[in-house]
Amino acid sequence: MKKFFPIVAFIAVALISLTMAGFAYFATQEAARIKFEAAADDALNRIESRIDLHLSLLRSTQALFDARNGDISQNEFKAFFKALDVDNNFAGLRGIGFLRLVKAGDEAAVERDILRDQGVAHAVYPDTTLPWRAPIVLFEPLDPSNRSSIGYDMFTEPVRREAIEKAMADDQQHASGLVQLGQGTGAAQVFTGFLVFVRLNVETAPDVINASRSSTAGFLYAAFRAEDLFQVALSRVPLLPVNTEIYDGAVKAENLLFRSETPPVSLFGDRLLVTRKIMVAGRPWTVQFRPTSAFSQPSSRAIPVMLGLFGLLLAGAIALVARYQERAYDAVSLLHETTEKSLQEKDLMLQEMKHRIKNSITRVLAIARQTASRAADVNEFSSSFSARLQAMAASQDMLTRSRWQKADLGDLLRIELGQVFGKELPEGLLSGPEVQLDETTTQALGLTFHELATNALKYGEAGNSVGALKVDWSLEGHGRDRTLALNWREAGQKKLEMPTKTGFGTKLIDLNVTRELRGTIKRDFHANGLTVEIRIPLTA
Missing domain, CATH: 3.30.450.350 (CHASE domain)
Known part of the structure; x- marks a missing residue:
C-alpha cells in the first residue's frame, strides 16, 4: 500500500x-x-x-x-x-x-x-x-x-x-x-x-x-x-x-x-x-x-x-x-x-x-410654447427662449458641481444677475446669510431671479444703474419649520406702475413661487420703485 x-x-x-x-x-x-x-x-x-x-x-x-x-x-x-x-x-x-x-x-x-x-x-x-x-x-x-x-x-x-x-x-x-x-x-x-x-x-x-x-x-x-x-x-x-x-x-x-x-x-x-x-x-x-x-480581462489566463x-x-x-x-x-x-x-x-x-x-424637456417645451405664442417674430422668440434656457442651465450647472446635493442661494443670485447685468456686480448688491437650497428650489428660483432681473433691466431704474437694485434675505424659524424671506428692491426716481397685462415672465415667477415652492409673493409698486417680497418654506 x-x-x-x-x-x-x-x-x-x-x-x-x-x-x-x-x-x-x-x-x-x-x-x-x-x-x-x-x-x-x-x-x-x-x-x-x-x-x-x-x-x-x-x-x-x-x-x-x-x-x-x-x-x-x-x-x-x-x-x-x-x-x-x-x-x-x-x-x-x-x-x-x-x-x-x-x-x-x-x-x-x-x-x-x-x-x-x-x-x-x-x-x-x-x-x-x-x-x-x-x-x-x-x-x-x-x-x-x-x-x-x-x-x-x-x-x-x-x-x-x-x-x-x-x-x-x-x-x-x-x-x-x-x-x-x-x-x-x-x-x-x-x-x-x-x-x-x-x-x-x-x-x-x-x-x-x-x-x-x-x-x-x-x-x-x-x-x-x-x-x-x-x-x-x-x-x-x-x-x-x-x-x-x-x-x-x-x-x-x-x-x-x-x-x-x-x-x-x-x-x-x-x-x-x-x-x-x-x-x-x-x-x-x-x-x-x-x-x-x-x-x-479582470485576471490573467495564465x-x-x-x-x-x-x-x-x-x-x-x-x-x-x-x-x-x-x-x-x-x-x-x-x-x-x-x-x-x-x-x-x-x-x-x-x-x-x-x-x-x-x-426638463417638459419644462422646456412649456416655455417654448408660451414664449412662441407671445413672440412677435422668430428673433424675439430665439432671444427670449435662449435667455430662459441659459437661466435653467446655470441652475443645472450649480447642482451638477455639487452632485445634485445643494446649491448656495448667494451664488445662485450672482450667477443669474451676472448673466443679465454683467459679471462685475457692485458691492452691497446682495446681503444675507448662507442658505443651502435643494434641487427643486434651485431650479425654480434660478428662473425666478432671471425673470425679475430681466424685468428690472427692461422697465426699472436698474436698466440705467445696477446700483438701484438691492437684494437681501433672512431665515425665520428653526429646524424643519424654517422660512426663507427674500426682498427684491428696485429704487430710483422713476415711478413704476402696476402693469395692466400680465406677461408670461410674471406668470412664470408666480407659478415657480406659489406652485413649485408652495410660497408666497407680494409686489409693491410705489413712488420710488418696486419691492418684491418672496417667502418660501424650507423643508431641510
Missing part, C-alpha cells in the same frame, strides 16, 4: 489541481463576461441618450409649429434653425424639414407656395400613381448641395412611405428604416441614415364656430446621418473597448446602420458577444457589441495553467491550491456582488437621469 501511495498522492494532487485550474478558468471567463456586459450597457446608454437629445429637438420644432398653427415662412424657419447651432450641439443631424400632405392632382397649389417662400420654382417630383403626395416644402440647412430636394415627394419611396403612413395614424414620432439620404434628389453626397416623422395638425374650424376641428397639414421630419450620430455618441471620454454594430430590425447585412471603425478581437470569438434590443421612435433596432483590443503545473509537480501544493480555491471563489463572488451592485446603482442613476431629462 505504501509503494502505491506516491502514485495515489500524485493522482489525487493531479485531479485536485486540474479541477482547480478548470474552476479558475471558468471564473476568469465569467468575470470577463460581466465586465464586458457593463461596458456594453454603458455604450448603449450613450447611444440612447444621444438619440433622445436629437428627438427632443424635433419635439421643440413641433412646439414652434403648433404655436403658430403651422404658419411658418422659410425665413422664420431658417432663423429658428440657425439659433439652434446644430453643428455644435446636434452632431449627426443632417437637417429638419416639413412635408406638405396633399392629394394627387393638387400639386399646383404646393408649387405656388414653394415659389412664394423660396423665390424659385420647384416642381413636385417624381410622378406617381399613389393617392397622396408628401413633397418637401421646407428644409434647413438649405445649402446648394441639397436645394434640389425641395419638391421631392417622399411618399413615392416605400421605406419613407411606411413611416409616413404610421405617423398619419397618431401623434407619435415614427422612425423609417434604413435610407440613403440625398438619393433621388440629385444631392452631391449620399449618406446612410434614417428619418423620424411626426404629424403636424392645424386648426381648420372657422372663427365663428365655437369648436376645435383640426386636420393633418403635413409632417415634420428630422434626417440623421447614422455614422456621424453614433460616432459622436461613442467617442465620449473615456472611450469604451467595444466594437458596435447597429441594425434596423433583424441582424442582416442589408439592415446595417453603423459599424465601429475599431475591429473586434477574434480571440474571444462570439463568446463575449452582447446583443441588446431597443426601440427608436417606434421602430425596433438590434445593437451588437464585441470586445476590441483595448478590452482587458493563472489556471500555472495552478495545474504546480499541482502536478509539487505534492505539497495541495494546501496552496485549496487556499487559492477559497480566495478565487471569494474574489469571484466579491467581483460578481460588486458588479451587480454597480449595475443596480447605475440603473438607478439612469432612471433618475431619465426622469430629470423628462422633467
